[in-house]
Amino acid sequence: MTGVRVRFAPSPTGALHIGGVRTALYNYLLAKKTGGTFIVRIEDTDQTRYIEGAEDYIMESLKWCGLLPDEGPGIGGDYGPYRQSERKEKGLYKKYAQQLIDNGHAYFAFDTAEELTAIRSKFEAEKKTFKYSSATRMDMTNSLTLSAEETQKRLASNEPYTIRLKVPADELVVINDLIRGEVTFQSNELDDKIMLKSDGMPTYHMANIVDDHLMKITHVIRGEEWLPSTAHHVLLYRYLGWEEEMPQFAHLPLILKPTGKGKLSKRDGDKLGIPVFPLSWDAATPEDSFQGFREFGFLSEAVNNFLAFLGWNPGTEQEIFSLNELCEAFSLERIGKSGARFDFEKAKWFNQQYIITMTDEKLAELIQPLLLGKGYEFDQDYIASFCGLMKERVSLLTDFVDVGYYFFEDVRTYDEKNVRKRWKTDRRDLFESLSIALASTEDFNAENVEKVVKTFIETSGLKFGEVFPILRIALAGSMSGPDLFKMMALLGKERVAERLKKAFNYFDEVCLAV
């Protein structure tokens, strides 16, 4: 397989779902693996569902993930335009719909939406399902049942119409899926899908096939939800005379909810407190707004890595892959068939792996904006040192700020339970003497601080366990955190002195209050 042309074809009806990102990723990977071309095409044929800003969101998401298209809207390419609304303006689709009519593979249908709804409910009342197909089309209002004159009259008087594909009866339609193998459909099961809507826009099915052909797409990699309509697509290629150059299909397994049933949906994000979008999406109402992976504190490399492994594996035991390594290792053959549950814990683990191997300086750069957002202003060196101390104990970028906040402001709360357990009011003077010793330390670095504290332990007769936890709680509020001496050094002499003073007072209060 070399030089494939693949496309990611989202429709701008809202934020790009993480499943869409994975589809884009797989397309991108195959393109890069084979030295091919990755194309983005915007499928904006549904005017009623069009959402302002969605296209920008999609392009920005791809950019954040590092999945840069070779061709696409705003990028260019020899097969543009890359928005279907613009392609429609050029009359691209109508032409082929007409060709279908001329060849007897499609017909005009004049049934109104109301009429169709009515007949559907009538069927439903009889516990049947209505399907506009070879079995029912002769009972409907269309150019097959109307006389040629009547049809012409209706068309001439601008009566609304759709163009439907005339799916033949009693045929077997076989598709050969790269992931699933041979899948067969009986044409009687297939409905006469609308190709051209009454507003003149093509449906997905029409536009998709025309564009894939015109853009010389070689491989269609898309979600499994498209498998059932692929039979129609094969028929379209055939009737348009393009079957020889028909692309190969690869239908990806779906990404499922972390718990419960069904595929991952937008609502799962809110419900479970996890991101399901790459970037945050700000809608008019809070219910329609979502927090993205980026804002959650994920690195795009980790998201790619995580997503790549949802449905694919390299066949080796390596799990950490950069985007370049993924390009190298990727193959359609190693994509699985069954749906994969979204596992947030695993996603965090991937992120942690990337954080740990990242340099302190790079991390500082990434969390700088988060700190600014909280009103913390510190210089890069300080932040970098802070990252060095924290990076082995966080899994999200936001954890740095949330967990290590005490490096930027005073301790908010102390671990009272442990204060009660470990603080002895009669040792107050002893600890004050440590405070004074620390305050008079010349060069306040980790090594010197350690010496002072250890000397204190020796002379005071206290045990390590009676000193370290106290200092920890006094300085950070809790028993967990980075290396005590490095922490003290980074906080600096003044802040350490202040915090100890404030904490000892508080500890006394807590213990005397009983």
Added chain:
RNA sequence: GGCCCCUUCGUCUAUCGGCUAGGACGCCAGGUUUUCAUCCUGGAAAGAGGGGUUCGAUUCCCCUAGGGGCUACCA
């Protein structure tokens, strides 16, 4: 309901007829460590069920069950 797809530890998965069924996340235990974390060691944990084919089935076939998708003038 109809059609299509899928089915190995809780989760993601390896296995392309010979398996003491491997790895990872998570979980548990132990070790390292001033705490937490990292790191190291160990542990519990799986072939949906029933029929075939075969010397031998997790692997191939069929049935059942379960899960998922589609069933719009949405993509």
